[in-house]
Amino acid sequence: MTASLTLVLVMAVLFGSGVAVMMERSLTRIVIGFLLVGNGVNLLIYLMSGAPGIGPILGEGVDESEITDPLPQVFILTAIVINLGLTAFLLALLYRSWWLAQLGTMGDLVDDSAELAEDAEETAGLIRSSADDDRAVHELLETSDERGTSP
Amino acid sequence: MTSAALVPLVVLLPLLGAAAALILGRHRRVQMLVSTGVLTAVAVIAATLLFEIDRSGTGVAVTLGAWPAPYGIVLAVDRLSAIMLIISALMLLGVLVYAVGQGVADRHRETPVSIFHPTYLILSAGVFNAFIAGDLFNLYVGFEVLLSASYVLLTLGGTGERIRAGVTYIVVSLMSSLFFLSAIALIYGATGTANIAHLSVRLAELPQEVQLILHLVLLIAFGIKAAVFPLSFWLPDSYPTAPAPVTAVFAGLLTKVGVYAIIRTETVIFAENDLTVLLMVVGGLTMVIGILGALTQADIKRLLSFTLVSHIGYMIFGIALSSVLGLTATVYYVVHHITVQTTLFLTTGLIERFGGSTSINRLAGLLAASPYLAILFFIPALNLGGIPPFSGFLGKVGLFVAGADVASGTDAAGEIGSGSSVPAWLIWAVIAAGALTSLITLYALTRFWNMAFWRGRDELEGYDSALLSSVQEAPDGGVVTATRTTPWLMVGATTGMVVLTLLLTVFAGPLFNLAGRAAENLREPSVYVSLVFPGGVE
Numbered sequence: 001m002t003a004s005l006t007l008v009l010v011m012a013v014l015f016g017s018g019v020a021v022m023m024e025r026s027l028t029r030i031v032i033g034f035l036l037v038g039n040g041v042n043l044l045i046y047l048m049s050g051a052p053g054i055g056p057i058l059g060e061g062v063d064e065s066e067i068t069d070p071l072p073q074v075f076i077l078t079a080i081v082i083n084l085g086l087t088a089f090l091l092a093l094l095y096r097s098w099w100l101a102q103l104g105t106m107g108d109l110v111d112d113s114a115e116l117a118e119d120a121e122e123t124a125g126l127i128r129s130s131a132d133d134d135r136a137v138h139e140l141l142e143t144s145d146e147r148g149t150s151p
Numbered sequence: 152m153t154s155a156a157l158v159p160l161v162v163l164l165p166l167l168g169a170a171a172a173l174i175l176g177r178h179r180r181v182q183m184l185v186s187t188g189v190l191t192a193v194a195v196i197a198a199t200l201l202f203e204i205d206r207s208g209t210g211v212a213v214t215l216g217a218w219p220a221p222y223g224i225v226l227a228v229d230r231l232s233a234i235m236l237i238i239s240a241l242m243l244l245g246v247l248v249y250a251v252g253q254g255v256a257d258r259h260r261e262t263p264v265s266i267f268h269p270t271y272l273i274l275s276a277g278v279f280n281a282f283i284a285g286d287l288f289n290l291y292v293g294f295e296v297l298l299s300a301s302y303v304l305l306t307l308g309g310t311g312e313r314i315r316a317g318v319t320y321i322v323v324s325l326m327s328s329l330f331f332l333s334a335i336a337l338i339y340g341a342t343g344t345a346n347i348a349h350l351s352v353r354l355a356e357l358p359q360e361v362q363l364i365l366h367l368v369l370l371i372a373f374g375i376k377a378a379v380f381p382l383s384f385w386l387p388d389s390y391p392t393a394p395a396p397v398t399a400v401f402a403g404l405l406t407k408v409g410v411y412a413i414i415r416t417e418t419v420i421f422a423e424n425d426l427t428v429l430l431m432v433v434g435g436l437t438m439v440i441g442i443l444g445a446l447t448q449a450d451i452k453r454l455l456s457f458t459l460v461s462h463i464g465y466m467i468f469g470i471a472l473s474s475v476l477g478l479t480a481t482v483y484y485v486v487h488h489i490t491v492q493t494t495l496f497l498t499t500g501l502i503e504r505f506g507g508s509t510s511i512n513r514l515a516g517l518l519a520a521s522p523y524l525a526i527l528f529f530i531p532a533l534n535l536g537g538i539p540p541f542s543g544f545l546g547k548v549g550l551f552v553a554g555a556d557v558a559s560g561t562d563a564a565g566e567i568g569s570g571s572s573v574p575a576w577l578i579w580a581v582i583a584a585g586a587l588t589s590l591i592t593l594y595a596l597t598r599f600w601n602m603a604f605w606r607g608r609d610e611l612e613g614y615d616s617a618l619l620s621s622v623q624e625a626p627d628g629g630v631v632t633a634t635r636t637t638p639w640l641m642v643g644a645t646t647g648m649v650v651l652t653l654l655l656t657v658f659a660g661p662l663f664n665l666a667g668r669a670a671e672n673l674r675e676p677s678v679y680v681s682l683v684f685p686g687g688v689e
Contacts (some may be wrong), residue, residue: 026582027318030322034325034329037329037582038329041329041332041333041336044333044336044337045335046341047336048336048337048339048340069343071222071339071345072336072339074343075288075335075336075339075416077294078288078496079332082292082295082299085299086295086299088327089302089321090304090321093306093317093318093321094313096306096309097314097315097318100309100311100314138441145331
């Protein structure tokens, strides 16, 4: 099996840097690491198709032995779609957990200090503006308020 | 052929049902009808398939899109797949009814129900797809479908604890998926195919060292999903925070999909590569370390999560035996464990609603308050602990007898691998570990029974007992909620599941025979190969 050295190196760099980034506890870094390693795996699959040939479309005058192996490309395509979906979910999760981290603790202190509550609401205003989202913030503040007063 | 036409429906129906349920998000009753109807249909199809396949003896293989076997997507159902399909369909149905009961009772509480049904059906589609996948990449897709759905279900509502638990679970699952995908790439590079039946033939032609590496990468990926010992740390931290029905499905099914994949790996894909010693050691460690974790848990959900990890060890032990009886007992044990673990988590959900807590330190007097709930907990608890005559006892006895046969040389093991290299003392040691695990499980569950059900409500204040000296609360301190009603639908679904566990006991004979026939097929990888390649592999 022949493989392009450049692609092998790129794959190794993607794997290495991805794993290194993921070693941190921060969720953002994990998402970035996942993207890097995910693409590294995609390259790995691509490398497994061997030496590049002509496009894998069978027709008149096309020698079957000269075409590129199409299966790894199908695999990659599927893997890319899956990775895209998962990344979208991860970003939503990231946003949500950051949101909770920002407002969750602030919300708990609303009773003690009005200033902090104002800060929290201000942050909320900066982050989101639509009516729906404001309602979500108020709900969040209310629930954490309840939790704070009835331990 | 009719049964071949039925196979794709197993995946297609839940997916179409999910789409319909999503569209019908505003009409809750129709949505419920769609999802229960779809799962009932799948259960009926699975029963038909099991009946047909058991009669014909081999199985059904369907090539999709008219592409011939090694290139196109192959769906292959043999006895093992059919057994897994029917039990998971029944279990998913039971839990769905329970969830509907809960959703009706807690209208607009913490969970947005309109996305629960579609996600649940997609999870089902992923599980079913994994069971009938005929090539590794399709298995990967099945895993991804069920995992993506499980991420959504686990973080449903997006509360702080669920996000925190969800992050652990999602990151670990992503890692295992990347491992799996890399394993597929490497295997494809080594053999030029991802078709399981094709791999069974082609991998055997590779040098043993190359096989070993590929085998290990694949086992790590499946081991994380199945929560086998050194890779099981994530499970008890992530499952308990989800809503009761979600935890029940995860605990009952998701790890078993991993176990199923390991069975396939050991019996068909890497039939010629022997890792039985490693599996034996890992199985023993999973049992003992898992159950020792359960001992210190005050929270019943966490306790059950640890017993779940621990009992995966029994199945790994059975797979490692790789004798017909060992695999028979494993298949039976998987079926038993899916139902009993799910039932216990459903009952826990009822306990939480009724008692307002899941902590052993806060629950008391439940027997007097609700004798029926006590029965619903007591039967599966004894079953899980392995008390005769329940199915847990039968499964464990089957595994121990199989182990003793292999250890004493009366059953020629290792015909799958290149000759079993497991020393007899190791098998005896794992059997001892299994017996010990069973006893400790019983201890942990009866302790919970004593405290939550037998202890009087008035004794709760200032209660001091040696039994409770070592238990630790859950990290979130075991949230106390107001007691809520237990709707009849939830109780009914739980009762149905308890009855199912009892049926597994009553019909243990025929079931064990069926599992035996499935195991005989598993012992002959050529059966699976000829199923997908009727004309033989080129």
